[in-house]
Amino acid sequence: MTRRWLFGDQLGPHFLDRADQPVLMVEARGVLVRRRFHRAKAQLVLSAMRHRAAKLGDQCVYVRADSYGEALDGIAEPLSVCHPTSRAALRLVQGRGDIEVLPARGFATSTDDFDRWVRSRGRRRLLMEDFYRDTRRRLEILMDGEAPAGGRWNYDADNREPPPRSASLGVPEPAWPTEDDIDAEVRHDLDRWERDGQVAFLGSDGPRRFAATRGESLAGFNDFISHRLPGFGPHEDAMLSADPWMAHSLLSAPLNLGLLHPIEVVTRAEDAYRSGQAPLASVEGFIRQVIGWREFVWHLYWHLPKSYRTRNELQARNPLPGWFADLEAESVQAACLADALAGVRDHGWVHHIPRLMVLGNYAMQRGWNPAEVTDWFHRAFVDGYDWVMVPNVVGMSQHADGGVMATKPYAAGGAYINRMSDHCPACPYDPRQRVGRDACPFTAGYWAFLHRNRERLATNPRMSQPLSGLSRIGDLDAVLEQEADRGSSAP
Ligand SMILES: Cc1cc2nc3c(=O)[nH]c(=O)nc-3n(C[C@H](O)[C@H](O)[C@H](O)COP(=O)(O)OP(=O)(O)OC[C@H]3O[C@@H](n4cnc5c(N)ncnc54)[C@H](O)[C@@H]3O)c2cc1C
Numbered sequence: 257m258t259r260r261w262l263f264g265d266q267l268g269p270h271f272l273d274r275a276d277q278p279v280l281m282v283e284a285r286g287v288l289v290r291r292r293f294h295r296a297k298a299q300l301v302l303s304a305m306r307h308r309a310a311k312l313g314d315q316c317v318y319v320r321a322d323s324y325g326e327a328l329d330g331i332a333e334p335l336s337v338c339h340p341t342s343r344a345a346l347r348l349v350q351g352r353g354d355i356e357v358l359p360a361r362g363f364a365t366s367t368d369d370f371d372r373w374v375r376s377r378g379r380r381r382l383l384m385e386d387f388y389r390d391t392r393r394r395l396e397i398l399m400d401g402e403a404p405a406g407g408r409w410n411y412d413a414d415n416r417e418p419p420p421r422s423a424s425l426g427v428p429e430p431a432w433p434t435e436d437d438i439d440a441e442v443r444h445d446l447d448r449w450e451r452d453g454q455v456a457f458l459g460s461d462g463p464r465r466f467a468a469t470r471g472e473s474l475a476g477f478n479d480f481i482s483h484r485l486p487g488f489g490p491h492e493d494a495m496l497s498a499d500p501w502m503a504h505s506l507l508s509a510p511l512n513l514g515l516l517h518p519i520e521v522v523t524r525a526e527d528a529y530r531s532g533q534a535p536l537a538s539v540e541g542f543i544r545q546v547i548g549w550r551e552f553v554w555h556l557y558w559h560l561p562k563s564y565r566t567r568n569e570l571q572a573r574n575p576l577p578g579w580f581a582d583l584e585a586e587s588v589q590a591a592c593l594a595d596a597l598a599g600v601r602d603h604g605w606v607h608h609i610p611r612l613m614v615l616g617n618y619a620m621q622r623g624w625n626p627a628e629v630t631d632w633f634h635r636a637f638v639d640g641y642d643w644v645m646v647p648n649v650v651g652m653s654q655h656a657d658g659g660v661m662a663t664k665p666y667a668a669g670g671a672y673i674n675r676m677s678d679h680c681p682a683c684p685y686d687p688r689q690r691v692g693r694d695a696c697p698f699t700a701g702y703w704a705f706l707h708r709n710r711e712r713l714a715t716n717p718r719m720s721q722p723l724s725g726l727s728r729i730g731d732l733d734a735v736l737e738q739e740a741d742r743g744s745s746a747p
C-alpha cells in the first residue's frame with residue numbers, strides 16, 4: 257500500500273485509506289525559521305504532529321529536517337498525499353512529479369459540488385447564505401424533508417444579542433486538555449531553538465488550550481455539545497472582558513488540524529437539537545458557521561484567482577505599527593483593543609467578533625496594508641492557515657477585494673462596540689465622542705475611514721447612508737486632524 261504523506265493539518269483518521277496504511281510525516285523547521293509565529297501555535301502544531309506519530313508507532317516514518325524537500329529526498333518509495341491546504345504546498349507536491357495527489361479531505365463539500373453550485377449561480381453573486389442552504393439540502397442536515405427544520409433557514413434574528421449584564425455568560429469553562437510528556441518535549445525544543453537564536457516567537461507561552469489529539473478533540477467537542485452549545489446562539493456576537501471564551505466551541509484549531517471532520521461535528525450538533533438538548537437557534541447558528549462559512553471560505557480560497565491575496569482595493573498602504581504587530585497590549589489604553597490584543601498574546605485566539613470588529617476594524621480604519629494584516633493574523637492565531645486567513649482577512653475583514661466576500665466594509669465606530677461588549681465603561685475614552693481627549697479612537701477612526709474612502713465607496717448602495725452622514729458632521733476637519741496626529745501611535 258502506498259505510503260501516505262500527512263501534512264501537519266491532516267491528522268485525523270480520515271486522511272488514511274486504511275488504519276494500517278504506512279505514513280510519512282515531516283517536521284520542517286524552516287517553516288518556523290522563516291516567519292515569527294505565535295509560540296502557542298508552534299507548540300500546538302508540533303504537539304499534534306508528534307502525538308499522531310506516537311499513536312501510529314512503527315507505521316509512521318517521522319522526519320525532522322530543515323525543509324520538506326530535504327526530507328523527501330531521503331524517501332525512496334512512492335508517496336500519495338491528500339490535496340494540501342495552501343497554494344504553496346500544492347505547488348510543492350505537484351512540482352515533484354512523483355507524488356500522487358488525491359482530492360482534498362476534511363471538508364463537507366467537494367470541489368465538484370462547489371463548482372456545480374457556482375455554475376448554477378450563472379451571473380449571480382456567490383452568496384454564503386445561498387451556498388449554505390444548498391449544502392444543507394444536499395447533506396440533509398437540519399432538514400425536515402424539503403423544508404428547513406423549524407421552518408426557517410436562518411435564526412440570526414434570534415441570535416446576535418448584546419452581552420448579558422453579568423460579567424460572564426454563566427456557561428461552564430471549556431474542558432481544557434492536559435499536557436503530557438510530548439508537550440514537555442516540544443516545549444523543551446522550542447526553548448532550545450529560541451535560545452540558539454534559530455527561531456523567534458510571538459506571544460506568551462502558557463498551558464496548551466487547544467486539542468492536539470483526536471481523543472482531546474472529541475472530549476472537547478462532547479463537552480461543548482453538552483454544556484455550551486445551548487448558549488452558543490444568543491450571544492455569539494457579544495464580547496465580555498472577563499469571559500473570553502463565552503459559549504464558543506474552540507473547535508477551529510482541531511478542525512483545521514484535521515482532527516475532526518465537519519460532518520461528524522454538524523451531525524452531533526443536529527442530534528443535540530433533535531433530542532431536545534439544545535435550542536434550534538443555537539444549533540442552526542453553529543451549523544451555519546461550520547458547513548456554511550468554513551466551507552465557503554475554503555472553496556473561495558481555491559476558486560478565486562491567485563492574485564486575490566494581494567488585492568488592495570482601498571489602497572491601504574500603512575505598515576502595521578510595532579505595538580500591534582508585537583502584541584503589546586499593555587501599551588494600549590483603548591479597553592476593547594487592549595483586551596483583544598491581550599487575548600491574542602496569551603492564547604493565540606480571540607473569538608470572531610474581536611477579530612472582525614476590533615482588530616480587523618482598527619486595521620482597516622487606519623489603512624494598514626491588507627497583505628501585512630493577513631500575514632499577522634496567520635502567524636498570531638493558533639487556527640490560522642493560508643486558506644482560511646486569505647478570504648477572511650483580505651475579503652471579509654479588510655474589504656480589500658472590493659466586495660467579493662462582503663457587500664460592505666465591516667467598519668464600525670465605538671457605538672457598535674459599546675452595544676456588543678462591556679468594554680466601554682472601563683475605558684478612558686468615550687464611545688460617543690469623536691473629538692477631544694476623550695474621543696473614542698474607533699468612533700473618530702470610523703469617520704476618518706469613510707472620508708478617506710468616500711470616492712471608492714460611493715458606488716456601493718449599502719454605503720450611501722453612512723457616506724451621507726459625513727456631510728452632516730460639523731467637526732469633520734477637527735476629527736481628521738486629530739486622527740492624522742494620532743498616526744500609528746497606540747490609542
Ligand atoms: C479577521 C478574521 C480572521 C479569521 N481567521 C481565522 C483563522 O485563521 N482560522 C479559522 O479557523 N477561522 C478564522 N476566522 C473565523 C472565526 O473567527 C474563527 O473560526 C472562530 O472565531 C474560531 O473560534 P471557535 O472555534 O470557538 O468558533 P465558533 O464561534 O465556535 O464557530 C464554530 C466554527 O465555525 C467555523 N467558522 C466560523 N466562521 C468562520 C469563518 N469565517 N471562516 C472559517 N471558519 C469559520 C470555525 O471552524 C469554528 O470553529 C477568522 C475571522 C476573521 C474575521
Ligand code: SF4
Binds near residue numbers: 669673674679696
Ligand atoms: S470607548 Fe472606544 S476604545 Fe474604549 S472600549 Fe469603547 S469602543 Fe473601545
